[in-house]
Amino acid sequence: QPLLTQAPSASGAPGQRVTISCSGSAIGPNPVNWYQQAPGTAPKLIIYSNDQRPSGVPGRFSGSKSGTSASLAISGLQSEDEASYYCATWHDNLNCPLFGGGTKLTVL
Amino acid sequence: QVHLLESGPGLVKPSQTLSLTCSVSGASMRLGSFFWGWMRQTAGQELEWIGRMHSDGSADYSPSLRSRVRIALETTKNQFSLTLRSVTAADAATYYCVRDRGFYPPNFDSWGQGLLVTVSS
Numbered sequence: 001q002p003l004l005t006q007a008p009s010a011s012g013a014p015g016q017r018v019t020i021s022c023s024g025s026a027i028g029p030n031p032v033n034w035y036q037q038a039p040g041t042a043p044k045l046i047i048y049s050n051d052q053r054p055s056g057v058p059g060r061f062s063g064s065k066s067g068t069s070a071s072l073a074i075s076g077l078q079s080e081d082e083a084s085y086y087c088a089t090w091h092d093n094l095n096c097p098l099f100g101g102g103t104k105l106t107v108l
Numbered sequence: 109q110v111h112l113l114e115s116g117p118g119l120v121k122p123s124q125t126l127s128l129t130c131s132v133s134g135a136s137m138r139l140g141s142f143f144w145g146w147m148r149q150t151a152g153q154e155l156e157w158i159g160r161m162h163s164d165g166s167a168d169y170s171p172s173l174r175s176r177v178r179i180a181l182e183t184t185k186n187q188f189s190l191t192l193r194s195v196t197a198a199d200a201a202t203y204y205c206v207r208d209r210g211f212y213p214p215n216f217d218s219w220g221q222g223l224l225v226t227v228s229s
Binding site: 030031032033035041042043044045048049054084086088089090094095096097098099101102 | 153154155156157168170171204211212213214215216217219220221222
C-alpha cells in the first residue's frame with residue numbers, strides 16, 4: 001500500500017480541464033507540492049504549499065487540498081502539458097518527504 | 109537563473125562507493141537560505157529523496173539511506189557532492205541534484221539534468 005496514491009494515468013482533449021488526485025494520510029497535517037516531468041527531462045515544481053504557483057507557471061495550473069487528499073487541476077489543456085505529474089508531502093513519523101507514484105497525462 | 113549539473117561515473121560495481129558532484133552556476137551557494145540536496149528516480153519512475161544540506165552545516169537524510177549516505181558542500185568551488193557507500197542493484201537510478209528552498213515538504217525549485225547510474229560488475 002503506497003503512502004501517497006495517484007492514478008497511473010489520465011487524459012483529456014486540448015482545451016479541456018483535467019484533475020489529478022493524490023491521497024494519503026500524510027497529507028492531512030502537511031502541505032502538498034506538485035511536480036511536472038516532461039519526457040526526458042527533470043521534474044519541475046509547479047505548485048507548492050497546496051495552491052501556490054512559482055513564478056512563471058501558467059495560471060492554468062491550480063492546486064487544492066482537503067483532508068487527506070490533494071488535487072491538481074489543469075484548465076485549457078495544451079499539448080505541452082503531456083507529462084507525468086507527481087505529488088509530494090512530508091511524512092511526520094518518517095521525517096522525510098513522500099512522493100506519489102506519478103500520473104501520466106496524455107493529451108488526446 | 110541558477111543552473112545545476114551533475115557529474116560522476118555512470119557505472120559503479122556492487123559494494124563500491126558512488127560519488128557524484130553537482131556544479132552550481134548562476135548563483136552563489138553562500139548566499140540565500142537554501143538547502144542543496146539530491147534526489148533519485150528509479151527505472152520505474154519512482155522519485156526518492158536522498159537528503160539535503162544547508163550552508164550552515166545542518167543536514168537531513170532519508171531514514172532508509174542515512175547509514176550509507178553523506179552530502180558535503182564546497183561553497184568555495186560552488187559545488188556539492190553525494191557519497192553513497194556499499195551500493196547494490198537497488199541503487200541504480202537517475203540521480204538529480206537540486207536546490208531546495210527548505211520547508212516541509214522540501215520545495216525543489218531547481219534541478220540538474222540528471223545522471224544515470226548503473227550498478228553492475
